[in-house]
Amino acid sequence: MLLFVAAALCAPLLANPKAIGAQELARRLEPPSGAHLLGLDDLGRDVLTRLLFGARASLLAAVLVVAVSAGLGALVGALAGFSGRLADELLMRLADILLAFPGVLLAVAIVAALGPGLRHAILALCVIGWVGYARLVRGEVLRIRELEFVQAARATGAPTARILVRHVLPQTLGPLIVHASIGMAGVILAEASLSFLGLGIQPPSPSWGSMLRDSVKYLAFAPHLALAPGAAVAAVVVGFNFLGDGLRDLLDPRAAR
């Protein structure tokens, strides 16, 4: 996972950005060699370079989606948990409807409506992503608001917004961080899935999903095209899942018990 983040951040240092689209058509589908460690694709482009810059796109999408989803979800969850019953009912019924809709399908439908591309894929993933964070934060807020220090803050006349921001929300950061790190894995997988279906990052920009999609046609004589991007996705997903598990043991004492 650290390798993924490092590769994504240092991609321009590790590989020439101009090489992303540079084609050597005479050597297309060439297997791995000293000059091209992961071989060349169907248009003679260096697979390693595209893998590194694809990592940048995946990391960007994951960070953006998780940041927006967590932020929006925390706000909605805090409002639902701290406000009156009506606000809670309305917000949570909206969350129920979105949760009742299969996530991948909703993302596909949003991108189908708006058109393919990274921006719309990020928007679609934010729309399906905030609900989990909202429910998590709402549950925590319902528990925290009954604690004495919150009652004391209320008794001193502090406004609701101040109580939420200064006293309640900081207490939800632990579970939120755990959920976010596991969420990174989900977003990377979802973005790769959308790109695989042709709905995410559009060619010629590199993405792991579209690299896998293009590799299927050449499995019989260029299997190296499928191995690298697939292994990258699997390794990063496993890494973020393990990170989330570790953070949960560290930050959430109830789960550790």
Place this chain on the structure above:
Amino acid sequence: MKRYLLRRLALTLPVLIGTATLVFLLLRLLPTEVVIDRILGEQAPESQRAALRHELGLDRPLGAQYATYLRGLAQGDLGTSLEKGRPVTGLIRERLRATFLLAAAAALFALVVSLPLGLVAARTAGRWPDRLATLGAVLGASLPSFWLGPLLILVFAVQLDWLPVSGMSASGSLILPAVTLGAGLAAHLARMVRGSLVEAMGHDYGRTARAKGLGETRALLRHLLPNALIPVVTVLALQLGMLLTGAIITETVFAWPGLGVLLLHAIDFRDYPLVQGCVLTIALTYLLVNLLADLSYALLDPRIRLS
């Protein structure tokens, strides 16, 4: 049980209507003229644009469009495909069987693999077979289907030539897609079977079975497994809906002629009525499968309907 059933149905109905409304609104996210541009191109003459606007009902107020949409849903009319000129309902019906067949085969694969794997892991808890089974489960859950599918094609279809690469017509063509779709679920269920069995072993009836002199395996199979299966069956039933949506990717990998491939084709051709019909069908089927799963869970475990 009847009260639980009625309450569950009453809760499901607004969600069904909400889902149908969400699908209706999703495909009206863009302004009408942008939709027309997408389908006909920006240079299309105004007469053609007006005809398409009328065909899609986009020349009427949103409320009237929604009323027509709901009326059509109630009558099973999902509109007409722009590309094929045929009723969307008929096109979907032709593909539903293939998708259901794939999902059912994936579920069966998941059950057949997860039960013995979970049993072995529970029986040898803490030892190397357990660790190996757990590692297998983690890998199975982490491998994306759009990578597992091509890997399986490479090994079993290309290198070994045991199974067909794609399609539905050749014999054995269901195997690789079912394994691809069911692998993640098999991994998840295996871990659940292991966890449930280990927990059951700690209960009094588990200890009594072994104290009576029953062998470990017999105690597992005859006493512990039936009780441990309740949460497993629940998870399997609840995941059936996810298999339907996961089938979108698996069908693409294997050119399996199901609803997922039809949906992606409709998106490519900007066939909005067909996109709407496919999304709605998958979403409503997912909801109904989850409802049936909830009801079967209540049948299996009386604590649920009494709570």
